[in-house]
Amino acid sequence: LRGLLQLRPPPSPSFLLPPLLSPPLLLPSFSRAHKRDPPLRLSCHIHRCSQRQRTHLQSETAHLPFSLFMRSCLALHLIMLRPLSGSARSRSLSSLLAASVVLLLLVAHTSAHTSAHTSAHTSATASADKQKTFDQSAWQEVLDTYLHLGTSISDIPLYAVDYEQLRRGDDDDALHDYLSALKSVDLSQYSDDEQLAVLMNAYNAFAVEMVRSHPCKMLFGKICWPITSIRSISGFFTAVWDLKAGNIGGTEYSLDEVETNGRAFTDPRIHACVVCASVSCPNLQPFAFTGSDVEHQKNQSMINFLANTKKGLKLDEDTNTLTLSSIFLWYQSDFETFEFPTLNNGKPFGSVLSFVMAFCPDDVLTYLEAHEDDIKLEYFDYNWHLNALAATGPPSTYT
DSSP states (O other): OGGGOOOOOOOOGGGOOSOOOSSSEEEEOOOGGGGGSOTTOOOEEEEOOOHHHHHHHHHHHTTOOHHHHHHHHHHHHHHHOOOOOHHHHHHHHHHHHHHHHHHHHHHHHHHHHHHHHHHHHHHHHHHHHHBOOOOOHHHHHHHHHHEEEEEEETTEEEEEEOHHHHHSTTTTHHHHHHHHHHHTOOGGGBOHHHHHHHHHHHHHHHHHHHHHTOSEEEETTTEEEEOSBGGGGOOSSSOGGGSEEEEETTEEEEHHHHHHHHHTTOOGGGGGTOOOSBTTSOOOOSSOOOTTTHHHHHHHHHHHHHTOTTTTEEEETTTTEEEEOTHHHHTHHHHHHOOOTTSGGGSOOOSHHHHHHTTSOHHHHHHHHHHGGGOEEEEOOOOOBBOBTTOOOSOSOOO
């Protein structure tokens, strides 16, 4: 075929076949000079075009329909098959067959190149999207301003929220800004870690907003009685967990729905990160969860929860009893069966005790390792009183 190739000027764009080799770019020429060529020559042009020209040609021709390619091939055949004699006709047919094979191979190459380019572009775009982060600064401002550490209610140490201050004047601007930002978030554009961070922060922000916006509850249609528990917000037929609490990405969600979406990531540590505005809930942490630090933050939240001997974990060596939060009873299957890549080598823990041993204080772990088979599990009564600063009023426990 090398002897059949003849250098030609660039062809008219209206007759271009799909891009073939680039660089150099092999483009058949169908100029009028073809009629003066010897009958056995396939006239082609090897053109080292600029990157800008090459990009333009590829964008203009990469998606030509297959029928246009067939018409171009037919035109090539008709031009080459002029009346010839004897051996010349035989040589012409052989050259034509070879040229056709080359064209087909080059078209296959072009299709593969285009597909690979498209796939690479799509992957690069998806990868760039997954590196996006959601701005959690407004929620962090709420925590910095209204969360108070080192407090206690009913002798239970906790981090308390100043809901009263949050209700006053313009002090809730940061919370309002964060809730507004959640309305436009598209979780599909973020990595799994970033999505989970958004969901956990959203749950906590929705719970805080639920309490802030419901300072009291109407009784007998006349008296607005101050609420002492988030459960007081419940309707006559609907629990507070099922009431619409906030908007994420244009859709209204209840607290239960947000938690369910978070649990779909199959990480049991989420139960130490979502806070239902109650004393016996895990502490509302003084940091906003972020995709880049969420792994460490989940560990810290669970360690903090199990270090609290009044609501997280308490070991009684005299009776060989381990008392845990009721959360470990209510969500027992999550702690036993959830599989997460960074926990227990990606395998389920199999039991609540095995999970607890991964995050409990060192002295407790030492005892549990020596008496694991004999440990009895019990659970704290759950205190549903608001995790509110200077809260008073309700009994210490609820059932």
